[in-house]
Amino acid sequence: MTKFKINDLFREIRKSKKFQQDDFQEILSRPWVSRFEQGHVELSANKFFACLEKMGVTYADAIAAWTKLDSPETRTLLPEYEWSALRSKRRTPISYEAFPKGASKYAFVLEVKDDSMISPNSAFPIGSKIIVEPTTVAKDGELVIVGKGYRYYFRRWAAGFALADNESYEPIDECMVVGRVIGALWSTRFDK
Numbered sequence: 001m002t003k004f005k006i007n008d009l010f011r012e013i014r015k016s017k018k019f020q021q022d023d024f025q026e027i028l029s030r031p032w033v034s035r036f037e038q039g040h041v042e043l044s045a046n047k048f049f050a051c052l053e054k055m056g057v058t059y060a061d062a063i064a065a066w067t068k069l070d071s072p073e074t075r076t077l078l079p080e081y082e083w084s085a086l087r088s089k090r091r092t093p094i095s096y097e098a099f100p101k102g103a104s105k106y107a108f109v110l111e112v113k114d115d116s117m118i119s120p121n122s123a124f125p126i127g128s129k130i131i132v133e134p135t136t137v138a139k140d141g142e143l144v145i146v147g148k149g150y151r152y153y154f155r156r157w158a159a160g161f162a163l164a165d166n167e168s169y170e171p172i173d174e175c176m177v178v179g180r181v182i183g184a185l186w187s188t189r190f191d192k
Contacts, residue, residue, distance in 0.1 A: 005131075005183050008100050010048070011037040012065040017055045024051050039183045040142070042122040076100075078131065080109035086145070086152045086178060097185060099131055107133050107182070110145070110154070117143075117154055119165035128186050130154060132179035143181035148172055154181070 014021075014037075021037070022030040027050045028043075035041045043051075052062075079093035097109045109129050117124040124130065130143075138144045138157040146153050146162040153172060155162035162172040 005039070005100055005185060006048075007037050007039050007043075007183070009062070009065055010043075010051070013052070013055065013057055013061060016061065016065060017057070019055055024054065027051055027054065044121060076103065078103060078107050078109050080111070080129065083110060083113065083152050086147065087150055097129060099183065099185070103131055103182060104133055107131055109185070112154060116164035116166050116169045117156075119167070122165050124154070124184060125186075128184055130181045131183035131185070133182050134178065135180045136177055138177045138180055144177050145179040145181065146172060146175040147178050148175040152178065 021033040024030075024033055027047055028036075032041065032043075033051075036043045076099055077096040078099050079091070080095045080097050081091050082094055085091040091108075093108075099107075099109075109131055112124050112126055112128045112130060115126060132145055140158050142157050144155060144157045144162065146155055146157075153162060153175075155164055155172060157163075157177065160173070162175050164171075
C-alpha cells in the first residue's frame with residue numbers, strides 16, 4: 001500500500017511548475033504556504049485544490065510528483081508503535097512506514113484511533129498515520145501527543161491545554177507533552 005505526505009506532494013508540484021510560495025496570495029498568504037509545506041499547519045481541501053488549479057496541475061503532473069516522492073532514495077523507514085507502547089522506554093515496533101527523509105532518527109509513527117482531530121479545517125481520520133518527533137515542549141497551535149496518567153492523546157497545544165479539533169471532546173489539562181506531530185500519511189486506498 002503506497003502512502004504519501006500531502007504537503008511534500010504539494011511542494012514537489014509547486015517546484016516542478018516553477019511557482020514561488022508567494023504566487024498564491026489570492027488564496028493563501030506566503031507564510032501559510034511555507035508552514036503548510038513544512039507540515040506545521042493543515043490546508044483545507046478547497047484551498048489545496050484552488051492552488052493546484054492555479055498551477056494548472058494535470059493528473060500526469062500529480063503522478064510524476066508522487067512517483068518522485070515515493071522513490072526509495074527520498075524515503076526512510078520509521079517504526080510504528082501501538083499507543084500503549086508510549087509508556088515503555090523499550091518499544092517493539094508493530095511495523096515500519098516509509099516517510100520522506102527529514103525526520104530524526106528518533107521519530108516514530110502512530111495510527112489515529114479516534115475522530116478527535118477532525119473538523120472543518122483539519123482532518124486526521126481514523127486509520128491515518130501521524131509522524132511524531134519526541135519532545136517535551138510545544139508552541140501554541142502545534143499538533144502534539146500528550147500523556148495524562150497512563151493514556152496518550154493526539155491533540156493541538158494551546159496555552160497549556162491539549163485541545164481536540166473536534167469540539168465534542170473535552171480539553172485535557174495538566175498533561176505532559178511527549179511528542180510533536182511533524183507529518184501525516186494517508187492511504188491512497190480506502191478499502192481497509
